[in-house]
Amino acid sequence: MTKHNQKDLTQVKGGSLPAGFNLESVGSFVFMNITKPKPIPADICNRCLEELENQIIQLEVKKQNCTIKEHLPAYKYEMHKLSMQQLYYTECKRLFMKGQNNG
Numbered sequence: 001m002t003k004h005n006q007k008d009l010t011q012v013k014g015g016s017l018p019a020g021f022n023l024e025s026v027g028s029f030v031f032m033n034i035t036k037p038k039p040i041p042a043d044i045c046n047r048c049l050e051e052l053e054n055q056i057i058q059l060e061v062k063k064q065n066c067t068i069k070e071h072l073p074a075y076k077y078e079m080h081k082l083s084m085q086q087l088y089y090t091e092c093k094r095l096f097m098k099g100q101n102n103g
Contacts, residue, residue, distance in 0.1 A: 045092055
């Protein structure tokens with residue numbers, strides 16, 4: 001007798017995802033566990049977030065002006081990297097504010 005295994009879309013390498021999880025939420029969770037955000041004062045986070053926003057705007061302009069299609073994945077990668085940095089500083093700011101409210 002042969003056993004036919006069906007692919008379970010919730011199976012990932014090294015384990016399975018609990019119900020209600022998708023790969024994006026798992027990626028965010030893994031990112032936060034790897035980087036271990038620490039509370040950073042809100043004014044520093046705000047300045048970093050403003051600088052990241054300026055970099056994103058400049059990158060969008062470069063992407064719009066790009067005529068070579070082979071360069072588009074590089075822009076996509078850079079945008080992804082900047083969005084992860086934004087996520088990091090937003091989480092650091094949230095942790096700082098949470099510590100201020102509790103203390």
